[in-house]
Amino acid sequence: MTTRSVHLIPFLCVLTLSAAEQDHPFGYSDTPYLPGWEWRVHDIARPMPRVVSLATQNAVEPPEVERRVPDTYVGISLRLEDFIEDERATERLARELGGKLVLFGSLPRAGATIIVLAEKAGAEHRTSEQWREALTGGEGEAFQVGTIACREVALSTEGLRRVDFNAFPVAAGHCFDVHVSVLSEGEASAFTRRSFVSIVESFRVAFLRRGWRVDYPERVLDIMNTVAVRMPQWSDWLAREAEREPEDYAVPFVLGETLRVLGAPKSRIITAYEGALSLFEALEAPTAREIFAWAVAEDGIGLALASSERLAEAIAHYRHGYELACKARHGVRATLAYNLACALSLSEEAEEALVFLRLAVSGDPRYRDLARRDSDLAVLRGSEEFRRILGEGE
Numbered sequence: 349m350t351t352r353s354v355h356l357i358p359f360l361c362v363l364t365l366s367a368a369e370q371d372h373p374f375g376y377s378d379t380p381y382l383p384g385w386e387w388r389v390h391d392i393a394r395p396m397p398r399v400v401s402l403a404t405q406n407a408v409e410p411p412e413v414e415r416r417v418p419d420t421y422v423g424i425s426l427r428l429e430d431f432i433e434d435e436r437a438t439e440r441l442a443r444e445l446g447g448k449l450v451l452f453g454s455l456p457r458a459g460a461t462i463i464v465l466a467e468k469a470g471a472e473h474r475t476s477e478q479w480r481e482a483l484t485g486g487e488g489e490a491f492q493v494g495t496i497a498c499r500e501v502a503l504s505t506e507g508l509r510r511v512d513f514n515a516f517p518v519a520a521g522h523c524f525d526v527h528v529s530v531l532s533e534g535e536a537s538a539f540t541r542r543s544f545v546s547i548v549e550s551f552r553v554a555f556l557r558r559g560w561r562v563d564y565p566e567r568v569l570d571i572m573n574t575v576a577v578r579m580p581q582w583s584d585w586l587a588r589e590a591e592r593e594p595e596d597y598a599v600p601f602v603l604g605e606t607l608r609v610l611g612a613p614k615s616r617i618i619t620a621y622e623g624a625l626s627l628f629e630a631l632e633a634p635t636a637r638e639i640f641a642w643a644v645a646e647d648g649i650g651l652a653l654a655s656s657e658r659l660a661e662a663i664a665h666y667r668h669g670y671e672l673a674c675k676a677r678h679g680v681r682a683t684l685a686y687n688l689a690c691a692l693s694l695s696e697e698a699e700e701a702l703v704f705l706r707l708a709v710s711g712d713p714r715y716r717d718l719a720r721r722d723s724d725l726a727v728l729r730g731s732e733e734f735r736r737i738l739g740e741g742e
Contacts, residue, residue: 410550414561417466418447421557421609422520422576424464427550430457450524458539460530462547466522474580479516479523488512491541493548495577500541507533513544519553520576526551553577555602555609558644558680565637567598575606582606597627601641604648614652621649636676643672647684654691663691670704682711690724701725702733709737 410429416422433453441463442449451464469479480490480497488501498515508531515526528544530537553576554561554569561569571589575582586606590599600623607617628634628642646669653662666688673681686708692701705728708715716738719725728734 412550412561413451415451415464416556417450417520417522418442420522421555422466422522423554423556423561424450424466424524425550425552425554425561426451426464426526426547428453428455428462428547430455431462432456455528455539458530458543459532459537460528460539462526462528464527465525469518469521469523474518476516476518479518480514483516483525484514488514493545496548496551498544498548500544509533509537511537511539513541515544515548515551517548517551517553517577519573519579520555521579524551555605557605557609558647558683559640559678563637563640563678563680565598565635565641567596568602568641571598571602572605575602595627595630597624597631597638597641600624600627601645604645608648608652614656617652618649618656621645621652625649639672639676640678640680643669643676643678643680643684645669646672647680647687650684650687650691654687654694659691659695663688663695666691679711682708682715685711686715686718690722693725693727696727698727698731701728702731702737705734706737 410427411431412425413428413431414423414425417424431453432455433451438449438452441452445465448465448467449463450466451462454461476495476497480499484499488499490497490499492498493515496515496517498513500511500513502509502511504510510532511530513528513530515524517524517526526548528539528547530539552561552569552573554564554572555576556564564572571586575586578585586599586603589596590603593599600620604617604620604624607620624645625642628638628645631638634642646665650662650665650669653659653665666684670681670684670688673684685704689701689704689708692698692704705715705719705725709719719734720738725734
């Protein structure tokens with residue numbers, strides 16, 4: 349039997365950063381803007397997470413590191429102490445591995461390197477155990493962390509000891525490989541199986557159609573993670589959750605987001621969002637995260653209505669979503685402004701469409717390029733104001 353090696357990249361352990369490199373700030377000022385956000389990809393100006401000192405790390409959870417599976421709305425998060433992303437190595441690996449690379453970097457205090465890969469789950473890889481067997485062929489010491497199949501392989505040669513830990517979660521229609529490689533001289537590393545188990549226990553998945561995990565209510569993230577892990581048999585559990593918590597906006601909200609990501613019929617998506625919106629409206633004092641989720645729900649139902657040629661209804665929802673996003677002072681307002689501009693353009697309300705297109709572009713310049721080729725804005729193309737918004741009339 350030929351198995352696919354999970355000693356993924358032999359040189360991973362030697363890619364940990366020098367002290368000088370660790371002190372150098374990573375980031376760029378000329379990369380594309382993140383969708384629905386005011387920061388660029390790897391934006392050097394974006395505020396960095398709080399650094400937890402060694403004196404307090406035992407009392408504080410490690411920082412949450414999150415990434416998206418390339419070209420999807422599937423977001424993952426792990427709690428990683430002292431994680432540093434190597435930008436150059438990440439770019440090189442991304443080219444070599446195509447769309448499979450989710451995360452790569454080092455854990456320098458542990459002398460470890462971590463890489464997370466993902467690929468679409470096939471019919472033969474529906475469970476974590478099946479995925480482990482497919483990749484390892486039974487090689488190494490198998491163990492479990494909850495429902496996640498894992499394995500450990502140790503090699504020693506010429507005074508060096510290398511230990512590879514792998515976890516094989518299956519969630520959100522994807523198979524993941526969370527791989528930590530540890531290289532030490534002589535004695536065992538301070539990074540143990542218990543250290544790896546802590547990382548695996550922190551693994552979470554969510555459908556992040558807009559924003560990042562920090563933007564969503566914790567209840568929404570918990571339900572999204574459960575839905576993702578239960579796929580493809582998720583709908584019965586969510587229906588039971590709706591019966592158990594009929595006043596919980598998070599359940600129909602997650603249903604709407606999941607159905608949208610899965611490409612379900614528009615009528616089902618609209619019904620789910622309608623249920624969520626009625627519960628959002630009943631909130632007496634919504635938090636900033638709840639207001640954000642409410643705006644995302646308005647965006648989601650607006651998209652479903654617009655594609656069902658119910659433009660007047662879509663416009664009303666986009667408009668309210670934009671107002672909510674402004675109230676929350678969140679960058680998703682640029683996305684809602686753009687969708688509203690498209691719906692107004694399709695309704696031949698050109699003057700107001702131009703107003704919201706300008707708001708979208710000023711909030712996220714990414715929409716300038718999108719507007720140039722978006723057929724929804726065809727009515728606006730003969731306008732001098734349209735050309736000025738795109739920077740073509742200056």
